[in-house]
Amino acid sequence: MTEDFLRGLETKIKDQMQSQNVGFLLGAGSSYLSGDGYPLAGQLWDNISENIPDQERQDIQEKLDSGANGIEHALGLLDTGGAIEGPHRHSVTTAIADHFSSLAPPLDQHRSFISLLSKREENSSIRIFSLNYDPLMEWAAELECVRLFDGFQGHNNAFFDAGSFRHALALRERTHRGRRTRNVQGSIRLIKLHGSLGWFDDAELGIRRCKLNDPIPETAKRLMIPPQYRKAQDTGRPPYSTLWSEFRGALFHGDEALNRLVSVGYGMADEHVNAEIESALERQNFSLIIIAKALSDVAFDRWSAKRKVHIVTEERCSLNGEIGPGHPTLFSFEGLIEGMNRW
Numbered sequence: 001m002t003e004d005f006l007r008g009l010e011t012k013i014k015d016q017m018q019s020q021n022v023g024f025l026l027g028a029g030s031s032y033l034s035g036d037g038y039p040l041a042g043q044l045w046d047n048i049s050e051n052i053p054d055q056e057r058q059d060i061q062e063k064l065d066s067g068a069n070g071i072e073h074a075l076g077l078l079d080t081g082g083a084i085e086g087p088h089r090h091s092v093t094t095a096i097a098d099h100f101s102s103l104a105p106p107l108d109q110h111r112s113f114i115s116l117l118s119k120r121e122e123n124s125s126i127r128i129f130s131l132n133y134d135p136l137m138e139w140a141a142e143l144e145c146v147r148l149f150d151g152f153q154g155h156n157n158a159f160f161d162a163g164s165f166r167h168a169l170a171l172r173e174r175t176h177r178g179r180r181t182r183n184v185q186g187s188i189r190l191i192k193l194h195g196s197l198g199w200f201d202d203a204e205l206g207i208r209r210c211k212l213n214d215p216i217p218e219t220a221k222r223l224m225i226p227p228q229y230r231k232a233q234d235t236g237r238p239p240y241s242t243l244w245s246e247f248r249g250a251l252f253h254g255d256e257a258l259n260r261l262v263s264v265g266y267g268m269a270d271e272h273v274n275a276e277i278e279s280a281l282e283r284q285n286f287s288l289i290i291i292a293k294a295l296s297d298v299a300f301d302r303w304s305a306k307r308k309v310h311i312v313t314e315e316r317c318s319l320n321g322e323i324g325p326g327h328p329t330l331f332s333f334e335g336l337i338e339g340m341n342r343w
Contacts, residue, residue: 005324009317012310013330014343016260016289023127023250023258024117025273029265029293030333031134037105038134041070041267048095056091069269072194072225079227093222097197100134101213110140112337118146118186124168124256125149125189129247131266131273133197133224135212137190147187150196151239152209160207162242165189191246193273195239199223207239251280262289265333268299281306293331 016022031038039047045064049057063074075089114137117126128137141148151165152158169184192199198210202220210216226240250258261277268274268290280286287308294313295303303309304318311318315326329335 002325005317005319005322006327009310009312009319009324009327010330010339012319013289013291013312013339016287016310017262017340018343019260020122021259023129023261025261025263025266025277026128026130026132026137027264027266027292028132029267031105031132031136032265032333033105033109034332034334037136038100038103038132041269044096045071048092048099051095051098052091053087056088060088060092072270075225085227089225089227090221093224096133096224097222100197105134105136107136107140107143109334109337110136111144112341113333114140114144114146114148114188116337116340117188118144121185123183125187127189127191127246127250127258129250130190130192131194131270132192133195135197137188141188141190147184148190149187150190150192150209151242154209156210157205158209159205160209160239160242162238165191165242165246189246191243193240193243193247194226195223197224199239248276248279251276251286252283257283257286259285260287260289262291264291264336265293266290267292267295268303269296281308291331291333291336 028038028040032040045060049061052060059078060071060074063077064071068074068077071092075092078088079085117128120126130137138148138150147169149164149167151160151162153161153164169187170181171184172179172181196209198212198214199207200210200216200220200222201207202217205217205220207223216222223239248254250256251261258280261280266273277288281288287310288303290303290309290311292313294315295311300311300313300316300318304311304321304323307321309318310320312327312330314331317324317327327335330339
């Protein structure tokens, strides 16, 4: 029975992955790399807290001790929404940038992932939505010579172009029927919903992206961790307004809505993300695959009860509403890539 369940689960994941119009949502587990990559969300505070000014560290710690669900939630609770934002979020983003800049994770897995995706025969760009701040996808795409669009144009001091996600690469060619234009396959759109290392907002330069280890202007603010409780700013100005509009459009109201979303390394704990996914599940032709090392009991029960949702974790899985044992390898980012290579 166990073997039949796992075999059916693998077949379902394989079929979904090989279908058209598949998008990906990446969480911290996809960058953890068995401890050789970047820290998981639950480990982040321990890695950066000593580099936060004393009063701000105490304020954040109090919120965490009182039940805040991670740093982002704690920062949201500390943001009163006043005209002038407090220093907490910017101190955290600086500490994260400093810590991440000191790490040198391996790129083999991400290079394989990018390479495999670039070989898919799709009519439009593959869409990857990321909740991570790290640049692993960008680095991997560059090494694999795969075109990746993240919303920025330029080189040393790239600028944010809100309309760039709508751009498409086309190839003009001559055939026996005359000239024609067709889309260039193999490109990737990377939409980093929570911002990224190297992104900053400067009063003079606007929204820019620099190299990972380059300093940002003293007057600039890093664009990592969106201001969730500053609704007017969050939804009314780029880059977050553009990034989240792309996410929503891909899920339920765009002209290129996805038919499948594969979530990898995300523990389904961010309600502002989950709400968008639940809206997509109202569509008849949309399904969700959750691949994570573990889910809380609350998260597992919530998502396994939904039709068109299939779950793979290390300890338990769900297929068409049936609960079964965990999968020995497919629960991790590395395991998914192994499966993609095999399929």
